Amino acid sequence: MNRYPMTVEGEKALREELAQLKGVERPRVSQAIAEARELGDLKENAEYHAAREQQGLMEARINDIEAKLSNAVIIDVSTLTQNGKVVFGVTVALVNLDDDSEVEYKIVGDDEADIKASRISINSPIARALVGKEEGDVVVVSTPSGSIEYEIDEVKYI
Template sequence: MNRVPMTVEGAEALRSELDDLKKVQRPAVVQAIAEAREHGDLKENAEYHAAREKQGFIEGRIQDIEAKLSMAQVIDVKAIEPSGKVIFGTTVTIIRVEDDSEVTYKIVGDDEADVKNRKISVNSPIARALIGKEEGDIVVVNTPSGSVEYEIDTVAHI
């Protein structure tokens, strides 16, 4: 079985969502189904069908989260000795050589990636180019519009 890297924060977020689904949303939808059944004919009962559809979504999401957590290799970056190298879980500030624009990314697992919040997947082209490099190194990232050079400004284990 292949292990999937995940940060401590990502695992906690999934566990929190799983807890909410099991303890709050699942009982609520079961109650909604019971109430809809009391209204009579189930063939033409829109409330019943909507509740059953929501139940299917909740059960599917529970299975999805449990599978992700069972395959996760949770990595606590704060427990790793800082070395100045870019590794999974580090926060990296890079400067585009061409125009000196600066951007900061945290390298996370595939399920945690969220570009709007500056979290990129360890399997993304930028992260793959950065992994193993150190502060001050120049990296070349191949993009659809051509190669882009970045300088690694800072690497933080936060």
């Protein structure tokens, strides 16, 4: 059985998506299927086939969310011992040692990852390089364009 690490915010977002799918989208798609059925011949009824396909995708997403939530390990980073060590859920401030640029990432579960929001997956190469390290440590991250050296400037338990 796979366990899915998840932040408190990530669990909340999945529960909200699940409620939206079950409470709003499922009835809307069922209504669309019923209306398309009334149009007659189902073999050549594009609206019916589109609604059925949408229903299948939606039900698959509902099943996926329910499975992840049932196997979720919710980690509230604010309750962890704040010892400067990089673990799941923390926000890490890094300094690129090549150009002194600074970047900050929050280490989250796969479903929560969003690089535009500076949230990276625990399974990403940079997160894997950071986990277990501490403030002041230097890590080397392999990227497609070469290796980058970062110094861990600060670990925030927020």
